[in-house]
Amino acid sequence: VEGGVGRGRIPDVAVKRLPVYLRALQDLAARRVEIVSSAELARLTGFSSEQIRKDLTYFGSFGTRGVGYHTDVLLERIRRVLGLHEDIGVALVGAGHLGTALARYNQGRHQHVHIRAIFDSDPAKIGQELGGTVVRDVRDLERVVREEGIRLGVVAVPASEAQAVAQALCQAGVEAILNFAPVRLEVPPGVQVENIDLSLALQSLAYYAAADRPPSSKGRRFEP
Amino acid sequence: VEGGVGRGRIPDVAVKRLPVYLRALQDLAARRVEIVSSAELARLTGFSSEQIRKDLTYFGSFGTRGVGYHTDVLLERIRRVLGLHEDIGVALVGAGHLGTALARYNQGRHQHVHIRAIFDSDPAKIGQELGGTVVRDVRDLERVVREEGIRLGVVAVPASEAQAVAQALCQAGVEAILNFAPVRLEVPPGVQVENIDLSLALQSLAYYAAADRPPSSKGRRFEP
DNA sequence: CCCTGTGAACTAATTCACAGCG
DNA sequence: CGCTGTGAATTAGTTCACAGGG
Numbered sequence: 140v141e142g143g144v145g146r147g148r149i150p151d152v153a154v155k156r157l158p159v160y161l162r163a164l165q166d167l168a169a170r171r172v173e174i175v176s177s178a179e180l181a182r183l184t185g186f187s188s189e190q191i192r193k194d195l196t197y198f199g200s201f202g203t204r205g206v207g208y209h210t211d212v213l214l215e216r217i218r219r220v221l222g223l224h225e226d227i228g229v230a231l232v233g234a235g236h237l238g239t240a241l242a243r244y245n246q247g248r249h250q251h252v253h254i255r256a257i258f259d260s261d262p263a264k265i266g267q268e269l270g271g272t273v274v275r276d277v278r279d280l281e282r283v284v285r286e287e288g289i290r291l292g293v294v295a296v297p298a299s300e301a302q303a304v305a306q307a308l309c310q311a312g313v314e315a316i317l318n319f320a321p322v323r324l325e326v327p328p329g330v331q332v333e334n335i336d337l338s339l340a341l342q343s344l345a346y347y348a349a350a351d352r353p354p355s356s357k358g359r360r361f362e363p
Numbered sequence: 364v365e366g367g368v369g370r371g372r373i374p375d376v377a378v379k380r381l382p383v384y385l386r387a388l389q390d391l392a393a394r395r396v397e398i399v400s401s402a403e404l405a406r407l408t409g410f411s412s413e414q415i416r417k418d419l420t421y422f423g424s425f426g427t428r429g430v431g432y433h434t435d436v437l438l439e440r441i442r443r444v445l446g447l448h449e450d451i452g453v454a455l456v457g458a459g460h461l462g463t464a465l466a467r468y469n470q471g472r473h474q475h476v477h478i479r480a481i482f483d484s485d486p487a488k489i490g491q492e493l494g495g496t497v498v499r500d501v502r503d504l505e506r507v508v509r510e511e512g513i514r515l516g517v518v519a520v521p522a523s524e525a526q527a528v529a530q531a532l533c534q535a536g537v538e539a540i541l542n543f544a545p546v547r548l549e550v551p552p553g554v555q556v557e558n559i560d561l562s563l564a565l566q567s568l569a570y571y572a573a574a575d576r577p578p579s580s581k582g583r584r585f586e587p
Numbered sequence: 588c589c590c591t592g593t594g595a596a597c598t599a600a601t602t603c604a605c606a607g608c609g
Numbered sequence: 610c611g612c613t614g615t616g617a618a619t620t621a622g623t624t625c626a627c628a629g630g631g
Contacts, residue, residue: 149570152622158566162545176590185547188590189624196592204630205589221566222573229565236467240460244561252565290572291565314572317564321386323409331571335559337468340541341453341476341515342382342445346373347555348514348538349446376600400612412612413602420614428608428613 149220153194157217159184160191164214176207218251228255230284230313232304233295234264234274237319241293242270252291256283260300277304284311294318305332373444377418381441383408384415388438400431442475452479454508454537456528457519458488458498461543465517466494476515480507484524501528508535518542529556 149157163183167175177188177195184191195202195213198220202208218224229245231238231254238257245254257269258277267274275283284292292308294301294316301320308316315331318324321339324332373381387407391399401412401419408415419426419437422444426432442448453469455462455478462481469478481493482501491498499507508516516532518525518540525544532540539555542548545563548556 150622154570155563155567157570158560158563161566162563178590183547187624189626190622192591193593193623200592202591204591206631207590220570222569223566225573227569227572236460236464240464241561243460245565252562252569291568293565315568317568323407331568333564333568335561335564336382337465337559338476339379339382339386340557340559341469341517342385342447343379344515344539344541344555344557345447345451345476346378346381346445348451349449374600402612411602413604414600416613417601417615424614426613429611430609431612 149197153197154221156184156186156190156194157221159186160194161214161217161221161223164210164217167210168214173210174207175210175213177202179207223251225251227252227291228287228289229253229291229293230255230280230289230308231257231293231295232259232277232280232308233293233297233319234259234261234267234269235295238293238295239269241295242272246270254293255287255289256280258283277307280304280307281311284308284313290314292316294320294324296320298322373418373421377421378445380408380410380414380418381445383410384418385438385441385445385447388434388441391434392438397434398431399434399437401426403431447475449475451476451515452511452513453477453515453517454480454482454504454513454532455517455519456482456501456504456532457517457521457543458483458485458491458493459519462517462519463493465519466496470494478517479511479513482507501531504528504531505535508532508537514538516540518544518548520544522546 160180163180164175166183177191180191181188199216201212201216215224229252231241234257242254242257245252254270254272257272257274258280259265259274260277264274265276290313292313292315294304296304298320301318301322302324305316305318305324305326309326309330313330315333316324316326318332318334319337321336326332384404387404388399390407401415404415405412423440425436425440453476455465458481466478466481469476478494478496481496481498482504483489483498484501488498489500514537516537516539518528520528522544525542525546526548529540529542529548529550533550533554537554539557540548540550542556542558543561545560550556
């Protein structure tokens with residue numbers, strides 16, 4: 140949720156929605172649904188149909204009026220826009236519980252974003268396998284990332300080490316970082332940082348939990 | 364990143380920034396800094412100073428012109444707005460790696476959002492301790508959440524179980540859910556859902572990594 | 588006729604610019 | 610004088626409403 144380059148073309152908010160559309164389209168494709176309307180996508184994703192249509196126009200128009208979109212045409216198009224048509228390598232730094240969750244999560248499923256290297260500083264973890272990848276010494280990070288042409292970094296280390304890791308990642312040439320450490324990372328201009336801070340997310344949710352509703356209204360039914 | 368109630372008062376985007384301010388203020392307080400200006404907070408958080416001042420006006424005005432804000436007055440005020448002045452209980456569902464990371468993360472540190480119950484369906488995990496809390500059977504979820512007056516739920520279970528868990532949480536009266544499962548949760552109106560999908564985050568980052576820059580510009584220095 | 592594609596209208600959020608006050 | 614607080618201007622994002630084409 141950090142500012143960043145922006146890079147003209149597609150609004151950041153729309154870029155965040157594209158993977159959601161992608162997931163819905165993958166489900167549809169798996170169920171052999173060949174045509175889908177923006178209304179159907181709206182139902183599946185929770186965004187409005189006009190929002191979806193507008194988002195799609197940012198990079199072309201490939202629907203058929205009166206009909207809808209070809210599932211796999213749209214799928215392929217969004218994939219391409221996101222850069223997921225070519226394999227994109229990810230370096231995961233930090234093989235703690237969060238790192239492990241990420242590695243497992245990523246394993247196999249999302250075809251074109253692959254964790255290609257995992258690093259940690261703990262000798263007990265180095266050499267272990269995690270989701271099919273061997274954990275390496277974080278001191279080799281720069282070399283490996285460069286050699287493998289990795290362009291995306293994930294920071295899942297304690298706050299105290301996060302900045303040093305980010306620095307090494309940038310030095311090695313990554314172009315975007317997903318940061319889970321509860322600190323603001325200083326990166327060179329042009330490197331996109333996305334922060335996901337688990338405790339901050341909980342804290343802002345607290346606002347919605349605390350507010351208005353009297354604690355008496357316990358127990359809510361669906362579709363009242 | 365789900366719509367939700369909105370609840371009038373403070374814009375959602377601002378609510379998301381408040382915890383960031385809070386963290387900066389906690390750091391300052393720990394370093395015995397008594398006064399802080401919006402410019403200084405801007406430097407620490409990465410948001411603009413006018414943004415910060417504007418956000419603060421949503422719930423009052425407590426700075427001193429020509430001077431700045433009293434660190435602990437502001438701290439206390441934001442805490443109160445977020446509802447963090449009173450202890451707020453969280454139910455964590457799913458004691459896998461992600462759940463464990465969250466439990467560890469939360470342990471001790473952020474004073475007023477506490478994980479008060481952890482649930483799982485795996486008999487091997489039930490009874491184990493995690494960050495100072497014993498893992499319970501998910502079948503007891505509704506009863507325990509109700510008894511303990513828990514108002515916040517965290518869904519860290521596989522996609523296939525997420526909807527059932529969300530339903531149980533809502534039935535038990537939670538008012539907001541932090542969802543890590545890669546599905547759209549159906550919840551009754553009035554329940555705020557915040558989705559954090561780790562693979563989607565990676566995918567949207569891919570857009571920024573893939574774009575423009577030729578892969579030749581490897582290795583970036585800070586402050587060029 | 589139906590659903591896409593899109594300007595136009597609207598709404599939300601950010602930034603500007605400066606008055607006001609300690 | 611310096612920094613807050615805030616309307617006003619601007620910019621971004623969403624929704625409306627309908628023209629246009631299969």
